Amino acid sequence: MKGTIKDLLQIPGVQGYVIAQGKNIQIKLPAKHAFALAKDSLMLLYNGLADDGKRPGNTVEILLEDILLTAFLSGSTMFMVVSSLRVNQALLRMTGKLIISNMVKE
Amino acid sequence: MKQEISGDLANTRCPEIIKIISLGKRTGRLYLTNGAETGNIFFSEGEVIHAQCAALTGIKAIHEIAVWTSGEYRFFVDEPADMQTIIMGIDEVLSETTSHLRQMDKITSLIPSSAAVYALEPDIREKEIQVKSIQWKVISTIDGKNSIADIAQTIGLGVSDTMKIIYTLLRMGLLRDAAQHETHVERRSIRLPETEFVQSLKNALIQAVGPIAPFMLVDTAEELATDLLTDSTDQKAYLIETLSSKIPNEKMSLKFLDAMTDWLKAEV
Numbered sequence: 001m002k003g004t005i006k007d008l009l010q011i012p013g014v015q016g017y018v019i020a021q022g023k024n025i026q027i028k029l030p031a032k033h034a035f036a037l038a039k040d041s042l043m044l045l046y047n048g049l050a051d052d053g054k055r056p057g058n059t060v061e062i063l064l065e066d067i068l069l070t071a072f073l074s075g076s077t078m079f080m081v082v083s084s085l086r087v088n089q090a091l092l093r094m095t096g097k098l099i100i101s102n103m104v105k106e
Numbered sequence: 107m108k109q110e111i112s113g114d115l116a117n118t119r120c121p122e123i124i125k126i127i128s129l130g131k132r133t134g135r136l137y138l139t140n141g142a143e144t145g146n147i148f149f150s151e152g153e154v155i156h157a158q159c160a161a162l163t164g165i166k167a168i169h170e171i172a173v174w175t176s177g178e179y180r181f182f183v184d185e186p187a188d189m190q191t192i193i194m195g196i197d198e199v200l201s202e203t204t205s206h207l208r209q210m211d212k213i214t215s216l217i218p219s220s221a222a223v224y225a226l227e228p229d230i231r232e233k234e235i236q237v238k239s240i241q242w243k244v245i246s247t248i249d250g251k252n253s254i255a256d257i258a259q260t261i262g263l264g265v266s267d268t269m270k271i272i273y274t275l276l277r278m279g280l281l282r283d284a285a286q287h288e289t290h291v292e293r294r295s296i297r298l299p300e301t302e303f304v305q306s307l308k309n310a311l312i313q314a315v316g317p318i319a320p321f322m323l324v325d326t327a328e329e330l331a332t333d334l335l336t337d338s339t340d341q342k343a344y345l346i347e348t349l350s351s352k353i354p355n356e357k358m359s360l361k362f363l364d365a366m367t368d369w370l371k372a373e374v
Binding site: 098 | 111112113114117118122125126129339340343344346347350360363364366367370371
């Protein structure tokens with residue numbers, strides 16, 4: 001599989017990403033980004049979405065004014081892409097699905 | 107009117123949206139549409155208090171909306187409901203809806219969509235059959251031309267409920283697929299455009315699903331109203347994504363995505 005974070009970051013409009021697993025969260029965003037320091041809120045969001053027993057899909061999109069959060073979930077792992085609204089959303093989702101699939105395999 | 111959450115139902119289905127709004131203890135109106143129909147679900151401090159979809163209200167309306175897998179949703183903050191049709195707690199609403207979706211998954215394994223058309227089966231296996239009055243009402247509208255959505259509208263039932271009845275009638279051997287024979291004949295002569303994109307797409311899809319790939323490609327392009335000769339990268343990406351979601355084997359679906367993502371990246 002060639003879907004890598006490097007590929008994702010090359011998609012125009014992608015600002016960064018968040019990886020959450022269990023109690024750990026890793027935020028990779030520019031320092032001045034609105035979400036760069038929002039660790040607690042992102043952890044809350046992860047806890048809300050990670051309950052996969054009740055969720056029919058494994059991709060969740062959340063639109064927040066001028067930011068699009070696209071969360072890919074697999075088991076207890078969440079890979080969330082932070083982007084602008086002008087991103088090619090289908091390409092973002094395709095790459096994200098490949099990345100989460102690689103992450104879970106590792 | 108402040109709009110706070112919005113998105114595509116292809117990626118987030120109704121129960122998940124309800125859960126997100128409920129977690130945030132929000133008050134307002136969730137508007138959903140699948141293109142043909144619209145529905146509204148009203149929240150008060152995270153609890154669902156009212157829902158409406160066509161002539162249906164209450165939990166039936168939520169069930170109707172919950173099966174939509176395409177379309178969009180928008181949440182309007184602080185738009186209150188003018189009535190209360192749901193008095194159960196959010197957990198009960200979600201659990202009932204999930205159980206309804208499971209039932210619908212079983213039904214959609216036999217009935218592909220509400221656009222399906224059925225005709226009466228002339229050769230009935232049983233000597234004697236018994237049907238309920240509501241089943242008879244559905245049978246009386248079946249003519250090999252009306253789709254399930256048309257029938258639901260004619261008899262004033264929800265699409266989900268109509269699908270359930272048709273599922274039972276199919277299991278009883280009273281109906282048959284009206285389009286099966288015609289589709290078979292029509293599909294023999296499919297010719298795909300010989301562009302680099304279409305050929306790459308077809309080859310990657312053949313590896314994933316075998317010889318039905320060209321039919322799947324044409325059907326999906328038609329569903330999305332996408333011209334296979336399009337120059338738009340957005341439309342190509344959407345077509346690839348939708349096709350990948352139709353590949354039943356997850357590994358093959360990812361392999362297909364992988365091959366086509368490379369192709370797209372060269373264009374972006």
